[in-house]
Amino acid sequence: MLSSAAAALDRIDFAAPLVLIAVIIGVGALIALLAIPIHLLPVMAFIVMVAIPDRLLFIAPLEYFPPEVIIMFVWAVRKLLNVGTGRRVNVRTPVRAAVIVMLMATLTWFIVVAMSHTPTRSASWMVSFVVLLVLPLILPDRDREIDTLRRAWPWTGAIVAVYACLQALIQFNPIYDPLYKSLRLIPIQHWSVFRADASLAHPLTAGLFFSMTLAFCVGRWVETSRRTFAVLAFLNGLGVIATVSRGSYIAAGVAVAALLLLALVAGHRFGRDRIVLILCAFAVFGYFALQSDSFQERSNSIDGLGSVSAREDMWGITEATASWYRWLGAGPGTSESAAIPFNWKGLPIENSYFQLLISVGVPGVILFGLFLATVYRVAIRERNLSAIGGLTAALVAIGGYAAIDGPRTALGLLAFMILLAVNPVRADENIVKAYSAPVRNRRKSSPVRRAVVR
DSSP states (O other): OTHHHHHHGGGTTTOHHHHHHHHHHHHHHHHHHHHSOGGGHHHHHHHHHHHSOGGGOOSHHHHHSOHHHHHHHHHHHHHHHHTTTSOOOOOSSOOOHHHHHHHHHHHHHHHHHHHHSOHHHHHHHHHHHIIIIIHHHHSSOOHHHHHHHHHHHHHHHHHHHHHHHHHHHHTSOTTHHHHHHHTTOOOOOOSSSOOOOTTSSSHHHHHHHHHHHHHHHHHHHHHHOOHHHHHHHHHHHHHHHHHTOHHHHHHHHHHHHHHHHHHHHTHHHHOHHHHHHHHHHHHHHHHHHHTSHHHHHHHHSHHHHHHHHHHTTHHHHHHHHHHHTTTSOSOTTOHHHHTGGGOTTOOOOOOHHHHHHHHTHHHHHHHHHHHHHHHHHHHHHTTOHHHHHHHHHHHHHGGGSSOTTSOHHHHHHHHHHHHHHHSOOOGGGSOGGGOOSOOSOTTTSOHHHHHHHO
16 A cells, blocks of 8 residues: 555665555555545455454554555545535434544543653554544544445455355465465464464454454344345354454354344334344354364363463553553553563553553543443444444453554454444335334335334
8 A cells, every 4th residue: 555655665775676666556556545436445444454464564654554544544535625515415313422522532531641651652553543433433424435334344254254264174374374474474373273363363353353243244134134144144153263262252142142132122123033033043053162172172271271361460460550650541552561561471461451541541441431332322222233233242352352452453443343333224224124013004104114214
């Protein structure tokens, strides 16, 4: 992408010809981003983020400006330039004021904490946070982009999940392992059980993505009654199994249970019998997943037990680090480096909420929590089950590993799912079967009409 030109500058002393090539590629990418229909840019950023592993972005410019950030920045600029020039389409549901207020309060605190210490340490994280989450939420007329993302996410997850299953079957990553080897990157497979990472550089990040997509597809299945989403949910469930990530198992189970519980409460709209059937099917699938040989071996292996033991030390490290900074934060994205003096074992902070407590302090955690609460409020009021499921899976999964301050993919996935949560599912996306309440006069009031008028 555009940053490839800057990335090549690091090697100008011995690879000068590459600079010209990188510049040409960068200019070509810019022209392409300006020519592509604007509503396709967010979904392109999402796919690029999923397809390009974090491990490949080891050059300084790419760390600050990963490809998806560049694409979303171009989208935001083009969107701002188009404000007032075209017809407004965001007339169904405007962005809730409470969401924006809490988002801006959270952003303000993050900036204050970053400026109070060393701003450059937080620059990379803040750039991604602003471009991937803040700008898309405050910009108007994004319904078409979100609808496109809503359609693309399940299929993207299914394709990557099939690839993960293939990787687990052949015990080798046929696309990315040769690429890592050519770049002399250290192999990540060091566990007693082979764990698929697909294009996401680590099994935990892959498990996060698959659990989010699984819950999202189950939600879409309930919303639309389309069996296609059941198949996509099944494929992503196989992807979760291939990662052998226990936290992702839990995240998927909690998320699906939460969205089905909400659907049962609104049973007249979604159909209680179908929801109970989905719940039973998911329970059977979960049982066989937990009984798989790879899961059992991982749970009883030395590295699996060691991972559980290491997590027991996390609170002590977090408390010592957070208290050193007076519980006000060391700066967004700095939890790992800030904890070094108190982390004599060199353990990763395997809990994203502990990471936030260190990096943005108690006020930052509270503000970010209130922001997420307002997002949930919007999603629940609109019965946006798919986004509720995906967001719940994300928030559960990141509690089990170093996600929010670590791989840029986790923050991006969370940001894109929040965008889906605050934009309700359009009435015309739900088919007639989703509304099973008896109606006295069906001739005069069609299901589609009732869906729009409700």
